[in-house]
Amino acid sequence: MTVPALAQRRSVREAGTAPSAHRWRQDLTGWAFAAPFVILFGVFLAFPILASFALSFTSFGLRDLQNPIGTTFVGLDNYANVIADARFWSALLNTTYFVVVGVPVTLTIGLLIAAALNRGITRFRTAFRVGYYLPVITSIVAIAVVWRFLLNPDEGLINMLLAGIGIDGPSWLGDPTFAMPSIIAMAVWRNLGFAMVVFLAGLQAIPSELYEAGSIDGAGRWQSFRYITIPMLRPTILFMVVITTIGYLQLFEEPFVMTDGGPLDRTLSVTMYMYQQAFRFFHQGYASAIAYILFVIVAIVAFLQFKFLRSEA
Amino acid sequence: MTAAARPAPRAGLADRGKPGAGSSLWVYALLVGGLALMVGPFLWMVLGSIKPEADFLRNPPTLWPSRITTDNFGRLFDQLTFPRYFFNSSVIAFVVTVGNLIFCPMLGYALAKLRWRGKGLVMAVVLATLMVPAGVTLIPNFILMSNLGLVNSYPGLILPFLAGPFGVFLMRQFMLGVPNELLEAARIDGALEFRIFWSVVMPLATPVLATLGILTFLGNWNSFIYPLVMAQEPDMYTLPVALATFATGQYQADHGMLMAGSVILVVPVLIVFILFQRWITEGIATTGLKG
Numbered sequence: 384m385t386v387p388a389l390a391q392r393r394s395v396r397e398a399g400t401a402p403s404a405h406r407w408r409q410d411l412t413g414w415a416f417a418a419p420f421v422i423l424f425g426v427f428l429a430f431p432i433l434a435s436f437a438l439s440f441t442s443f444g445l446r447d448l449q450n451p452i453g454t455t456f457v458g459l460d461n462y463a464n465v466i467a468d469a470r471f472w473s474a475l476l477n478t479t480y481f482v483v484v485g486v487p488v489t490l491t492i493g494l495l496i497a498a499a500l501n502r503g504i505t506r507f508r509t510a511f512r513v514g515y516y517l518p519v520i521t522s523i524v525a526i527a528v529v530w531r532f533l534l535n536p537d538e539g540l541i542n543m544l545l546a547g548i549g550i551d552g553p554s555w556l557g558d559p560t561f562a563m564p565s566i567i568a569m570a571v572w573r574n575l576g577f578a579m580v581v582f583l584a585g586l587q588a589i590p591s592e593l594y595e596a597g598s599i600d601g602a603g604r605w606q607s608f609r610y611i612t613i614p615m616l617r618p619t620i621l622f623m624v625v626i627t628t629i630g631y632l633q634l635f636e637e638p639f640v641m642t643d644g645g646p647l648d649r650t651l652s653v654t655m656y657m658y659q660q661a662f663r664f665f666h667q668g669y670a671s672a673i674a675y676i677l678f679v680i681v682a683i684v685a686f687l688q689f690k691f692l693r694s695e696a
Numbered sequence: 697m698t699a700a701a702r703p704a705p706r707a708g709l710a711d712r713g714k715p716g717a718g719s720s721l722w723v724y725a726l727l728v729g730g731l732a733l734m735v736g737p738f739l740w741m742v743l744g745s746i747k748p749e750a751d752f753l754r755n756p757p758t759l760w761p762s763r764i765t766t767d768n769f770g771r772l773f774d775q776l777t778f779p780r781y782f783f784n785s786s787v788i789a790f791v792v793t794v795g796n797l798i799f800c801p802m803l804g805y806a807l808a809k810l811r812w813r814g815k816g817l818v819m820a821v822v823l824a825t826l827m828v829p830a831g832v833t834l835i836p837n838f839i840l841m842s843n844l845g846l847v848n849s850y851p852g853l854i855l856p857f858l859a860g861p862f863g864v865f866l867m868r869q870f871m872l873g874v875p876n877e878l879l880e881a882a883r884i885d886g887a888l889e890f891r892i893f894w895s896v897v898m899p900l901a902t903p904v905l906a907t908l909g910i911l912t913f914l915g916n917w918n919s920f921i922y923p924l925v926m927a928q929e930p931d932m933y934t935l936p937v938a939l940a941t942f943a944t945g946q947y948q949a950d951h952g953m954l955m956a957g958s959v960i961l962v963v964p965v966l967i968v969f970i971l972f973q974r975w976i977t978e979g980i981a982t983t984g985l986k987g
Contacts, residue, residue, distance in 0.1 A: 412889045413812020420803040423859035431836035448842050499723050513973050514731045520969050522918040524936040525958035528943050529737045633829050654831045661835050674832045
């Protein structure tokens with residue numbers, strides 16, 4: 384439909400009412416559609432985000448629960464204390480370790496499988512896709528129950544297999560050195576299917592003509608991957624790096640159900656530490672400061688990745 | 697070179713599968729090996745749930761049960777109020793899903809197709825919250841629910857999730873693609889805006905609604921941190937909270953029962969996923985690429 388035709392129709396509709404009344408009607412209709420969501424969203428999402436910020440400047444604790452307004456304002460004390468808190472720094476270090484190793488490994492394997500499914504595999508593609516995606520949609524608690532059994536130092540499947548080839552396997556989750564690698568392995572296993580599905584969609588969107596043109600020009604498989612696939616996939620890779628990093632920075636469930644942060648705090652993550660402060664020690668004000676520091680870290684990392692990865696193209 | 701770009705050489709190997717049948721066999725072998733690693737723990741779980749307890753203590757461990765037993769499930773239902781947890785999880789996931797299937801398309805429609813003052817602000821605020829870590833809202837929501845007297849109640853477990861920003865993002869993207877001519881035609885016929893939304897737009901949106909519905913249901917069925925905080929009485933436990941409590945508490949040595957509990961937690965999800973896997977993976981791929 385052409386623009387003049389639309390304008391004409393609109394003017395027909397508006398003929399009966401004064402312009403301002405019509406404007407009000409439009410506003411009313413718009414807000415009527417938005418209202419149910421906006422009210423729920425405002426009360427249970429937007430308000431808590433602001434409230435959390437306010438809480439981070441108070442000494443809110445268990446005794447304030449029934450009278451939140453009566454809590455004490457402490458200025459930047461919580462932030463100063465978090466900065467001086469050795470457990471916070473070790474939680475941040477552990478989280479960084481998890482992200483720096485976990486993100487590249489997850490995305491590498493996800494892309495590897497997607498590339499294999501896209502170019503080499505025609506039969507059973509759905510079976511592969513379902514199988515690799517299964518852990519993504521499975522409850523972390525059920526996964527933890529099975530993995531704790533697999534990783535059990537004495538009767539676990541992994542150490543029994545290692546013993547079969549003469550290796551004395553460590554106490555995976557009980558050893559300070561092996562606990563975080565075990566958590567990373569489980570997180571990679573659980574999340575690579577998501578990366579695979581997104582990469583597969585990205586690969587399928589690349590026109591096959593590009594590869595045909597490439598092969599006419601004498602490009603080998605490695606060259607066509609390097610000079611066609613990677614550049615064409617760049618937006619998908621950028622998206623996956625950012626979204627996986629944001630998710631991994633919030634590490635909580637895996638260590639919570641597997642190790643409770645131990646041994647020696649080696650798997651304590653920032654979100655876990657926040658949870659402990661808020662719901663074990665009931666320092667909600669302090670925990671809110673931790674939550675906001677994490678929020679800022681997430682925002683900065685996402686911003687830097689967007690900037691850095693965009694400009695690299 | 698970025699971290700994510702590193703797979704290039706190995707994925708390049710995988711590319712070889714296309715022309716030669718010989719190298720394609722390698723790709724299949726690798727993929728099947730990987731698949732075994734992915735599916736193996738699930739097989740172990742399902743077979744473990746019908747094993748007698750003695751089988752778990754065998755060295756070397758055996759995959760197949762020495763005999764099939766339903767004792768593990770029996771203990772789950774006799775000693776624990778597992779049907780209650782199943783009911784709690786179902787009610788919460790179902791109501792949250794229905795809420796999102798109504799509220800998200802409504803706002804998505806208003807953002808994509810209506811002109812109203814405040815629209816830009818609402819859109820910016822809703823989309824901005826997509827990036828906020830879940831931990832940020834956990835503490836204030838707990839305090840809010842405590843003061844409303846909603847800790848340990850269905851409303852307390854449901855209300856915060858009825859309106860998810862992800863659904864708005866998904867629905868708005870879809871609504872933008874609905875031709876304006878269709879809506880204008882209905883408006884000229886004098887149809888009320890809600891009627892246009894309900895009888896013209898919603899039927900068109902069925903595939904997107906299916907994706908949103910399935911993803912919302914799965915996400916809430918598996919949800920863990922929030923119900924852990926908000927359901928403190930065993931009566932209000934959801935399946936994941938109950939299983940986590942038993943797995944770290946007095947039943948941690950009862951392997952068979954924990955495997956049976958995991959099966960009950962996972963099997964409904966598996967059924968939903970296998971029936972609707974096209975919609976799930978395509979929905980994720982679409983939103984992923986548009987993000």
